[in-house]
Amino acid sequence: MQSELMREDQSRSPEERLRPERLRTDCPVLLSERLVLRAPHEEDIDALAHLANNAKVATMVSRMPHPYTVNDAADFVRRTKDGAIGKCVYAITKAEDGVFLGCCGIEPHADSQTVEIGYWLGEPYWNQGYMTEAAQVLTDMVFRTRQIAQIDARCRVTNVGSRRVIQKCGFQFQGSGMVPSLALGGMVPVEWYRLDRKTWMSLRSWGGMR
Numbered sequence: 001m002q003s004e005l006m007r008e009d010q011s012r013s014p015e016e017r018l019r020p021e022r023l024r025t026d027c028p029v030l031l032s033e034r035l036v037l038r039a040p041h042e043e044d045i046d047a048l049a050h051l052a053n054n055a056k057v058a059t060m061v062s063r064m065p066h067p068y069t070v071n072d073a074a075d076f077v078r079r080t081k082d083g084a085i086g087k088c089v090y091a092i093t094k095a096e097d098g099v100f101l102g103c104c105g106i107e108p109h110a111d112s113q114t115v116e117i118g119y120w121l122g123e124p125y126w127n128q129g130y131m132t133e134a135a136q137v138l139t140d141m142v143f144r145t146r147q148i149a150q151i152d153a154r155c156r157v158t159n160v161g162s163r164r165v166i167q168k169c170g171f172q173f174q175g176s177g178m179v180p181s182l183a184l185g186g187m188v189p190v191e192w193y194r195l196d197r198k199t200w201m202s203l204r205s206w207g208g209m210r
Contacts, residue, residue, distance in 0.1 A: 027088035049073035051122030058183035066183035
């Protein structure tokens with residue numbers, strides 16, 4: 001994913017404070033210390049278009065066009081409501097005032113034991129820890145609510161910030177490869193990382209994902 005949701009039950013960890021409402025059956029709204037992750041909706045369209053219409057963002061995300069228009073943003077919101085984009089798609093918003101920061105989500109693999117996490121954040125909000133916070137609460141939700149063995153993540157080899165997020169969340173390097181970039185109109189080199197359930201449980205017990 002933030003002010004539409006009030007912080008509740010402070011005795012529980014931020015990752016466990018889930019809203020009763022759901023995006024769909026298995027995509028709960030998520031709360032962390034500073035963020036709310038919820039379904040994208042029409043009120044996000046202008047902010048989404050503004051933040052996504054940035055080559056520094058689009059060239060780091062495989063399926064984001066550039067330029068990115070208001071019509072693109074409206075179509076994105078519509079498709080998320082229709083369930084046409086992955087399994088769970090979240091708007092990342094600030095808990096204090098509801099400001100839209102970016103998006104994240106998960107997409108299942110064909111083997112049913114793996115999902116892949118993806119995310120992007122508007123440039124004004126880089127280097128403030130927001131993406132790591134969102135990725136951690138999303139990762140926790142996945143392992144707690146799904147019978148999967150591992151979560152994958154990929155980032156461009158030039159994306160230092162994204163690599164740092166992935167590593168802070170406990171993902172381990174697996175290898176390199178190539179993926180298509182819609183914004184660049186070609187293939188780009190990426191690094192592939194994986195977090196398995198056993199490692200996640202160890203990190204949680206050690207407090208290594210705070």
